[in-house]
Every structure is written in C-alpha cells, then in structure tokens.
Amino acid sequence: MYESSSELAENKLLMLYVLKSIKEPISNTQLTEIILENNFINYFTFQQYLSELEESRFVEYNDVNDKKLIILTEKGDNVLSLFKDRLSPSKISIIDAYIKDKIEAIKKELTIHADYTLGSNDSFIVxxxxxxxxxxxxxxxxxxxSKNxxxxxCNKWKENPxxxxxxxxxxxxx
Known part of the structure; x- marks a missing residue:
C-alpha cells in the first residue's frame, strides 16, 4: 500500500511540475501528451489524477480565447514547492528535456487557431x-x-502563421 500511495503522490507532483515548468496555461490534450509520451502514467489514471488535482484546487481550468486551459494554482505551486524533493531526478530531467524540445510547438498550438464550420448555402466559414x-x-x-x-x-495558416x-x-x- 505504501508504494502505491507514494507513486500516486509522485505522479500528481509530476503533473504539477509540468504545469510549473511550462509557465503557460495549456490544454488537457497537451498535458496528456506530455505525460503519456514519456510513459509516466496511463491515460485513465492520468485523467483521474487531473480530476483529483482540480478538486483539491491545485489546478484549475480557465477559458482563454475559446479554449479551456489548465493552470497551476497558487495552492498547487505551494504543494509542489514543499514536496518537489519527492520527484525522482530522472523524471525531472526527462520532463525538462521534453519541454525544452517541444515548448515552441506547444506555444504555437496555443497561439494559432484555425477551424472551419459549415455556413449557409453549403459554404464553409473559416x-x-x-x-x-x-x-x-x-x-x-x-x-x-468548398470543404477542400x-x-x-486552415493548414496553410497553421504551417506559416x-x-x-x-x-x-x-x-x-x-
């Protein structure tokens, strides 16, 4: 039992660490990608932990330009400061390297939006x-x-905004 509760705590701290390291609000999808691509937690456990972090008010969702983005709260930042030493140095270095490598793509995804919907007269609104x-x-x-x-x-806008x-x-x- 002790091992699983310490693992649970470390995984939640890791999620808080990612949010603090990025220094920007990010989407659930982006946070999920960071955690899953590094094989830290499976998807369902991740979503459960994220929900628990939100219930504890360590993270919260904010509406930013029609997107729901996750931010680290002051309470979450305080908890991370108190217990950061429980994170394994190898996981911290993996996260730091991943964020350093992907930060521009993450920011671009947050700052560039392209979408289309069906308009009137069979046209499309971009x-x-x-x-x-x-x-x-x-x-x-x-x-x-046309949809094409x-x-x-949308693709051209995303490629070279x-x-x-x-x-x-x-x-x-x-």
Missing part, C-alpha cells in the same frame, strides 16, 4: 486567429465554397 500573450492579435473569418478550400486555408499575418498587415498598411 476562422483564423493569432494570439500573443493571451491577447487576440488577429481574427479573420472567411467564407469559402477550408481545409487548405507569421508570414501570412505579416503579408496581411502589409497589404492593409501599404
């Missing part, structure tokens, strides 16, 4: 957003005649 420091930089909504075009626009943003700004200014 919604593109660029967000910086949790503030909306640009939002563009387009109506296109909507998908193409800064160039497209710069081109749009230049077109409007010049």
């Amino acid at each position: 919604d593109l957003k660029a967000i910086e420091d949790q503030a909306l930089l640009m939002e563009l909504k387009l109506s296109v005649p 075009q909507a998908t193409l626009i 800064s160039d497209i943003y710069t081109n749009i700004i230049n077109l409007l200014i010049n």
Whole structure:
C-alpha cells in the first residue's frame, strides 16, 4: 500500500511540475501528451489524477480565447514547492528535456487557431486567429465554397502563421 500511495503522490507532483515548468496555461490534450509520451502514467489514471488535482484546487481550468486551459494554482505551486524533493531526478530531467524540445510547438498550438464550420448555402466559414500573450492579435473569418478550400486555408495558416499575418498587415498598411 505504501508504494502505491507514494507513486500516486509522485505522479500528481509530476503533473504539477509540468504545469510549473511550462509557465503557460495549456490544454488537457497537451498535458496528456506530455505525460503519456514519456510513459509516466496511463491515460485513465492520468485523467483521474487531473480530476483529483482540480478538486483539491491545485489546478484549475480557465477559458482563454475559446479554449479551456489548465493552470497551476497558487495552492498547487505551494504543494509542489514543499514536496518537489519527492520527484525522482530522472523524471525531472526527462520532463525538462521534453519541454525544452517541444515548448515552441506547444506555444504555437496555443497561439494559432484555425477551424472551419459549415455556413449557409453549403459554404464553409473559416476562422483564423493569432494570439500573443493571451491577447487576440488577429481574427479573420472567411467564407469559402468548398470543404477542400477550408481545409487548405486552415493548414496553410497553421504551417506559416507569421508570414501570412505579416503579408496581411502589409497589404492593409501599404
């Protein structure tokens, strides 16, 4: 019993450590990916722990630009500070290396949004957003005649948002 309760505590602390290390609110999907890709916890156990951390008010969900993002609360940060020494150094180094390697992709996923919905007259409404420091930089909504075009626009926006943003700004200014 002692082993499993110490493992449970370490896994929850590890989740808090990830949130603190990223220093940004992240989605449930992103946090899940970080934990699962490193084979720390299985999916169902992870979701249970996340729910328990939320119930304990160590983490909370905030609505940021139409997304529910997880943040580490002050209470969670205090608990992590008190018990961080219970985390194995090898897991900490794995998390640190993973975050260092993937932080740009994680931030890009949080700051670039591209989606489409079915509009009227069988058209598709494409919604593109660029967000910086949790503030909306640009939002563009387009109506296109086909799903293929909507998908193409979303993919191009995700691949190269800064160039497209710069081109749009230049077109409007010049």
